[in-house]
Amino acid sequence: MKHNKLFLLVALLTAGSLWLYGRFLATPRPQRKPPVGTTSPDGRRVEKSDAEWRSILSNAQYDVTRERGTEWPNSSELTYEHRPGIYRCVCCHNPLFSSLTKFDSRTGWPSFYAPIVQNALYTEPDGGRTEVRCAVCDAHLGHVFNDGPDPTGLRYCMNGVALVFTQADMKRAARNEAAKK
Numbered sequence: 001m002k003h004n005k006l007f008l009l010v011a012l013l014t015a016g017s018l019w020l021y022g023r024f025l026a027t028p029r030p031q032r033k034p035p036v037g038t039t040s041p042d043g044r045r046v047e048k049s050d051a052e053w054r055s056i057l058s059n060a061q062y063d064v065t066r067e068r069g070t071e072w073p074n075s076s077e078l079t080y081e082h083r084p085g086i087y088r089c090v091c092c093h094n095p096l097f098s099s100l101t102k103f104d105s106r107t108g109w110p111s112f113y114a115p116i117v118q119n120a121l122y123t124e125p126d127g128g129r130t131e132v133r134c135a136v137c138d139a140h141l142g143h144v145f146n147d148g149p150d151p152t153g154l155r156y157c158m159n160g161v162a163l164v165f166t167q168a169d170m171k172r173a174a175r176n177e178a179a180k181k
């Protein structure tokens with residue numbers, strides 16, 4: 001008899017938890033908005049529903065950029081990318097960082113000491129840390145810390161899965177340079 005009551009209690013608790021979890025999944029999450037006054041390069045803005053983001057991103061990209069996840073250290077090849085080029089937001093292709101400000105932080109995450117332009121991203125307080133987001137689509141990118149190298153002293157600690165790297169076309173750059181002379 002005692003066991004029956006215990007079983008009933010466990011069954012009720014399980015059913016209740018599942019129901020609550022279902023409610024949680026069904027509740028549309030509010031769109032994240034940048035702080036008032038935030039600008040972006042060319043005033044660009046990309047907003048999509050949760051379902052739209054899910055359909056264009058891989059699970060890993062979605063977890064990090066839309067759910068503020070963190071990839072395992074050393075899991076991204078971009079940590080060891082040293083060719084000249086541009087790092088863009090994986091969600092909206094907003095240019096975020098140049099290889100010129102990339103440095104080896106030995107943390108296992110791609111690290112930069114400055115964004116490519118100041119308004120490419122914005123920051124938000126995140127507990128004791130400072131979160132970094134894409135100014136165009138609000139993607140969570142990583143965090144910024146005050147222990148970076150000169151000249152800024154900042155360390156933008158990024159999730160490689162939130163970035164896409166485009167190698168610079170050095171021949172084209174050289175041709176453009178030559179054409180100017």
Ligand SMILES: [Zn+2]
Pocket residue numbers: 089090091092093094134135136137138139
């Ligand atoms: Zn973006």
